[in-house]
Amino acid sequence: MRFALVGAVEGSLIALDALLAKGMLPSLVVTLPPEAADRHSDFADLTTPARAAGSAVCHTTNVNAEETLAAIRASAPELVLVLGWSQICRQAFRAIPRMGVIGFHPSALPRLRGRGVIPWTILLDEKTTGSSLFWIDEGTDSGPIILQRLFSVAPDETARSLYGKHVRNLAEMVPEAVELARAGKAPRMEQDHSLANYCAKRVAEDGLIDWQRPAVEVMRLIRAVGEPYPGAFSRQDGKVIHIDAARAFADSFRYIGLAAQVQTHTADGFTVMCGDRQCIEVAAWRTADGRRPPVHSKLGV
Structure with a gap:
């Protein structure tokens, strides 16, 4: 045949x-x-x-x-x-x-x-x-x-x-x-x-993270649009940060801040507060200079 x-x-x-x-x-x-x-x-x-x-x-x-x-x-x-x-x-x-x-x-x-x-x-x-x-x-x-x-x-x-x-x-x-x-x-x-x-069709821009969403939804987006697809991303001072992996951050209760704000650096990366006041720990990311965003900086801008 x-x-x-x-x-x-x-x-x-x-x-x-x-x-x-x-x-x-x-x-x-x-x-x-x-x-x-x-x-x-x-x-x-x-x-x-x-x-x-x-x-x-x-x-x-x-x-x-x-x-x-x-x-x-x-x-x-x-x-x-x-x-x-x-x-x-x-x-x-x-x-x-x-x-x-x-x-x-x-x-x-x-x-x-x-x-x-x-x-x-x-x-x-x-x-x-x-x-x-x-x-x-x-x-x-x-x-x-x-x-x-x-x-x-x-x-x-x-x-x-x-x-x-x-x-x-x-x-x-x-x-x-x-x-x-x-x-x-x-x-x-x-x-x-x-x-x-x-x-519906999805495009690369749909991977933009809305930090006002609950932490569980932000982590779900990161998992859903990652490799082999274009991936999740945010911006800090106009520069793109590609976020490839993240997990729940157990010590969220210790931090008081704003949604989209970097709360602390960790051994593996950095934490960001989400809209439900829970933090995620970003464990894999890519930036042009390889650096983490500064503590207390705001993402999404």
């Missing part, structure tokens, strides 16, 4: 490696050109391993462009996998493979359709999530389910740890789905659309 793979992020590469390990070679890999790598914070080079394995490669920034469609048609795939590509696959694209187009979504569909799902999962304090492979249709993540794996979201889950859980599932699920399709046994389990909700 001939199939094509469309993708450009870490998960796409992991899926490609998993397929190749099972002897499943895509006839065509559609991916971003190197000069468009900045479109994804988790961009991964699929070109080199795909060509090394013997797959043809098509570079594009638009899977619905006529030249891209022509390249896919020329490869004559019976199935197309779209794994890590943030564009709607239009009818002309979906009509090419005889079997259909399979997509991956990092949620327990029908919940949390849409964009920025890994950060939103943490920000919403979801207790359970899932990895879903589904048949792409004209809607947004609305097609019938092929395979789905549910799992718990840890209380201290970070974007990176959650991303890792999803791509580990992806590496196992994608070869299984291709084999099911090859055997004509791939399920088409309809989603319950009455349970659907939709996540």
Whole structure:
């Protein structure tokens, strides 16, 4: 069975490696050109391993462009996998493979359709999530389910740890789905659309910390938008401070101050008071000069 793979992020590469390990070679890999790598914070080079394995490669920034469609048609795939590509696959694209187009979504569909799902999962304090492979249709993540794996979201889950859980599932699920399709046994389990909700796109500026929020919410934001995404940040005297990790500060009761104010320096970093008068300890951060903000300075300005 001939199939094509469309993708450009870490998960796409992991899926490609998993397929190749099972002897499943895509006839065509559609991916971003190197000069468009900045479109994804988790961009991964699929070109080199795909060509090394013997797959043809098509570079594009638009899977619905006529030249891209022509390249896919020329490869004559019976199935197309779209794994890590943030564009709607239009009818002309979906009509090419005889079997259909399979997509991956990092949620327990029908919940949390849409964009920025890994950060939103943490920000919403979801207790359970899932990895879903589904048949792409004209809607947004609305097609019938092929395979789905549910799992718990840890209380201290970070974007990176959650991303890792999803791509580990992806590496196992994608070869299984291709084999099911090859055997004509791939399920088409309809989603319950009455349970659907939709996540909005997130941008780097959404990582700006609002120090008026409670400490638990500030820490949740830091965990949710960190690596492989642009990360949480604040400003001090107009200079950006990237905050990569923080934890609750047990001695908050000893400090009296203002929200957004640095209360003390610690062995690992510095503490900042939040809107509920609880402090967080920033344990990993990045500044242009590598220095901590001064005690009693105000962040967010």
